[in-house]
Amino acid sequence: MFSSGRERNLRGCGLLLADAGGARCPPCAVGMGEFKVHRVRFFNYVPSGIRCVAYNNQSNRLAVSRTDGTVEIYNLSANYFQEKFFPGHESRATEALCWAKGQRLFSGGLNGEIIEYDLQALNIKYAMDAFGGPIWSMAVSPCGSQLLVGCEDGSVKLFQITPDKIQFERNFDRQKRSAVHKMLVDRQYMGVSKRKCIIWGVAFLSDGTVISVDSAGKVQFWDSATGTLVKNHLIANADVQSIAVSDQEDSFVVGTAEGTVFHFQLVSVTSNSSEKQWVRTKPFQHHTHDVRAVAHSPTALISGGTDTHLVIRPLMEKVEVKNYDAALRKITFPHRRLISCSKKRHLLLFQFAHHLELWRLGSTVATGKNGDTLPLSKDADHLLHLKTKGPENIICSCISPCGSWIAYSTTSRFFLYRLNYEHDNISLQRVSKMPAFLRSALQILFSEDSTKLFVASNQGSLHIIRLLEGSFKHLHTFQPQSGTVESMCLLAVSPDGNWLAASGTSAGVHVYNIKHLKLHCTVPAYNFPVTALAIAPSTNNLVIAHSDQQVFEYSIPDKQYTEWSRTIQKQGFHYLWLQRDTPITHISFHPKRPMHILLHDAYMFCIIDKSLPLPNDKTLLYNPLPPTNESDVIRRRTAHAFKISKIYKPLLFMDLLDERTLVAVERPLDDIIAQLPPPIKKKKFGT
Amino acid sequence: MVQLRPRASRVPPSAMVDEGQPASEEEEEAEHGLLLGQPSSGAAAEPLEEDDEEGDDEFDDEAPEELTFASAQAEAREEERRVRESVRRDKTLLKEKRKRREELFIEQKKRKLLPDNILEKLTAAGQTNIKKSSGKLKEANLQKENEDCDKGSDSKKAKVQKVQSVGQNKSYLALRLKDQDLRDSRQQAAKAFIQNSLYGPGTNRTTVNKFLSLENKRLPVKKAAAQFLNNAWGTQKKQNAKRYKRDLFPS
Numbered sequence: 001m002f003s004s005g006r007e008r009n010l011r012g013c014g015l016l017l018a019d020a021g022g023a024r025c026p027p028c029a030v031g032m033g034e035f036k037v038h039r040v041r042f043f044n045y046v047p048s049g050i051r052c053v054a055y056n057n058q059s060n061r062l063a064v065s066r067t068d069g070t071v072e073i074y075n076l077s078a079n080y081f082q083e084k085f086f087p088g089h090e091s092r093a094t095e096a097l098c099w100a101k102g103q104r105l106f107s108g109g110l111n112g113e114i115i116e117y118d119l120q121a122l123n124i125k126y127a128m129d130a131f132g133g134p135i136w137s138m139a140v141s142p143c144g145s146q147l148l149v150g151c152e153d154g155s156v157k158l159f160q161i162t163p164d165k166i167q168f169e170r171n172f173d174r175q176k177r178s179a180v181h182k183m184l185v186d187r188q189y190m191g192v193s194k195r196k197c198i199i200w201g202v203a204f205l206s207d208g209t210v211i212s213v214d215s216a217g218k219v220q221f222w223d224s225a226t227g228t229l230v231k232n233h234l235i236a237n238a239d240v241q242s243i244a245v246s247d248q249e250d251s252f253v254v255g256t257a258e259g260t261v262f263h264f265q266l267v268s269v270t271s272n273s274s275e276k277q278w279v280r281t282k283p284f285q286h287h288t289h290d291v292r293a294v295a296h297s298p299t300a301l302i303s304g305g306t307d308t309h310l311v312i313r314p315l316m317e318k319v320e321v322k323n324y325d326a327a328l329r330k331i332t333f334p335h336r337r338l339i340s341c342s343k344k345r346h347l348l349l350f351q352f353a354h355h356l357e358l359w360r361l362g363s364t365v366a367t368g369k370n371g372d373t374l375p376l377s378k379d380a381d382h383l384l385h386l387k388t389k390g391p392e393n394i395i396c397s398c399i400s401p402c403g404s405w406i407a408y409s410t411t412s413r414f415f416l417y418r419l420n421y422e423h424d425n426i427s428l429q430r431v432s433k434m435p436a437f438l439r440s441a442l443q444i445l446f447s448e449d450s451t452k453l454f455v456a457s458n459q460g461s462l463h464i465i466r467l468l469e470g471s472f473k474h475l476h477t478f479q480p481q482s483g484t485v486e487s488m489c490l491l492a493v494s495p496d497g498n499w500l501a502a503s504g505t506s507a508g509v510h511v512y513n514i515k516h517l518k519l520h521c522t523v524p525a526y527n528f529p530v531t532a533l534a535i536a537p538s539t540n541n542l543v544i545a546h547s548d549q550q551v552f553e554y555s556i557p558d559k560q561y562t563e564w565s566r567t568i569q570k571q572g573f574h575y576l577w578l579q580r581d582t583p584i585t586h587i588s589f590h591p592k593r594p595m596h597i598l599l600h601d602a603y604m605f606c607i608i609d610k611s612l613p614l615p616n617d618k619t620l621l622y623n624p625l626p627p628t629n630e631s632d633v634i635r636r637r638t639a640h641a642f643k644i645s646k647i648y649k650p651l652l653f654m655d656l657l658d659e660r661t662l663v664a665v666e667r668p669l670d671d672i673i674a675q676l677p678p679p680i681k682k683k684k685f686g687t
Numbered sequence: 688m689v690q691l692r693p694r695a696s697r698v699p700p701s702a703m704v705d706e707g708q709p710a711s712e713e714e715e716e717a718e719h720g721l722l723l724g725q726p727s728s729g730a731a732a733e734p735l736e737e738d739d740e741e742g743d744d745e746f747d748d749e750a751p752e753e754l755t756f757a758s759a760q761a762e763a764r765e766e767e768r769r770v771r772e773s774v775r776r777d778k779t780l781l782k783e784k785r786k787r788r789e790e791l792f793i794e795q796k797k798r799k800l801l802p803d804n805i806l807e808k809l810t811a812a813g814q815t816n817i818k819k820s821s822g823k824l825k826e827a828n829l830q831k832e833n834e835d836c837d838k839g840s841d842s843k844k845a846k847v848q849k850v851q852s853v854g855q856n857k858s859y860l861a862l863r864l865k866d867q868d869l870r871d872s873r874q875q876a877a878k879a880f881i882q883n884s885l886y887g888p889g890t891n892r893t894t895v896n897k898f899l900s901l902e903n904k905r906l907p908v909k910k911a912a913a914q915f916l917n918n919a920w921g922t923q924k925k926q927n928a929k930r931y932k933r934d935l936f937p938s
Contacts, residue, residue, distance in 0.1 A: 091874075093877075093878060110874045111870060112870055133873050134874055215884065239885075674895055674896075674913075675895075681893035684905060687905060
């Protein structure tokens, strides 16, 4: 709800439904004028389940691999932001993921290959076949220079990690176990007799204890010296699927198929004795489906599974400062934009893993007052279903503002299509012979007049292509600037076509002059990665949102921060604003109101009015609309610049189509859960 | 008086059958012997038919023509020979056709193969395992079955892989199709194992609908299931209805 200090008469806003679900919407008063909102729920986005999780202590980063082969890197110190990802591949069925010395990431999968990921070039360095069949488990030696791989044929292979690659060293057969004791072997699937119990995970402690978790719901402690069972804990009715031990080896975490995560700790038997034993201390139920991967950082338990959430649970006894940072974090929605919009033709392009969908929004001729649901005179239309060839996932996609061009990129190819509209029909024509340097693009953007295409490649360079009728011409390539790659590149272009901004390196956000094809300036570096970037229409102010919820405004012509930006940096953002846990993924502007900035994250959208006073920590941030019988004086007193609405959530995309129309793409969580694999049956009394 | 035609130029009895005249027994006996040799006498037969009506009676009185065993045997042998000839001709024709097809296939296969010099280099490479990935050729053409079986078996034992560039063009390697199939089948088997152990028989799984509806069942006021409506029901009927409506009321 908003409160407006400026307009005495709050004009209403009508709500327009653009899906066949017929959901009712509560009233929304924007207070800046009339807005019709297209509420879109037909984006059938279902993320892939999480398969493996690996935590790196030195850099506090988390590597997550999903069932479609995607590997994502989360920076836990940068507010749990997903800074990098490697697109998936159909043949890659990753079963194990681990970090080695020097920030090197390795994965092993059922196709028998060990893959090393290049975190600077954001591509796959190489894939080496281990020649042992499908790889089930992988572990790194404590010193970090050796890699152990457990294969289907029963052998454990040892690889030496050299600066460039890995080199095969030895092969351990099933009998030779002595050398294996020195390493921590993660997981091996072994079929044990008796009711076909599968051991899903094994952990090896340095004092010789072996902990195994199996499909009968048991956590068993074995003594490796004598080979006997020491303790047996039956903790679940379903499989216990994952186990992770902390570095100090005094606690470990297991995940079950019912979605429960159990924490085991080594505690002394009585308060002053030195004898310790393993005790199950805390259960956590944050998942609905199988928890297939767990990790243990020094201060938190991390779990992920088939229900696609990534849950990070800080342990209260390990956290030093008990502030908001110690709260539960659940990452469900993507941290990047998967939707692009053509404002002129009211088209939305949805990006899936292997195809793109083009939809035209519905329209209405009805009008109404604030809070009405307007009936559609024309339904939303599914115009195009574009499937990609090959096993690779789509990395990024974009549609031009005029709606005549669609571009998308996979790891090995770049596709550009020209669309022709005749009355109600649409025809597609592919532009062939795209240059090879455009592949593996991280971000694609069209200019406002749809004559130029900007592509940020994973090598760090920026390409500018001029689009002609049915063909293209390569204009210029900006070479990568100095600085290491910190996150995936984001692009923004000014509506007048003069400026291009690119983020992603440690040097800061670079601004290029397109007319003269040279670097114009660089915004000073900030220690948190950029989550959204946009350039305002007439003022050419660059608005940058970072993962710690800071928003900066930088004037490109003046090459300095704007006055408003300095003011808000001096005062600081409201504490509730800084405690939001999803990043801002899109920023846009009103064509006629230069003082307004529209931005949104997964659970709210906000219009920042720069002409109004800023809130301090004492004012109410989410101030609802005061009742109309209150005087205007009170309304003016409580008004502040941040007008936040939480009506539409979870939001995947929100943008201004024209002066009077907004589009909001929502994805209710229930719709995602409805398409997940079957969970374990839970018997409840009375059902 | 009408001059009768001499009997020697009598037409063959087969021509008279078409006119509907009853074929006498003598004529039928002679048919068999005369059929083989006289296809063209039909045209000449017509004008003489009326004359022959009168001659039928005389034919009935005569004895049937004598066919010696030798002549019949000769005719039979003649027929057999002709049949054999035709069969042999067919066989040779077929053989030729097959031969030409074989050659065509070999030609096509040769065209699909890589040029000879590259093949020589590959076979000469020896113990090392060479993988292929080309930027120029399409992926389908890349994978070609390696004729050298030794290399295949060695590649399985070789632990250290050396990527050797073939020729001056370092952009491609060679893969064995059989290895890829084996790898795929093992990967499929592994995936099937996981799927079976997690979701196969013996696991206690339920549908998402039932899972989400558990809460609804335990509320003091019971609610319907989470996915009570089946939106996928009757999609074809709904589409037809929409099309029908569109045709009736074009807007």
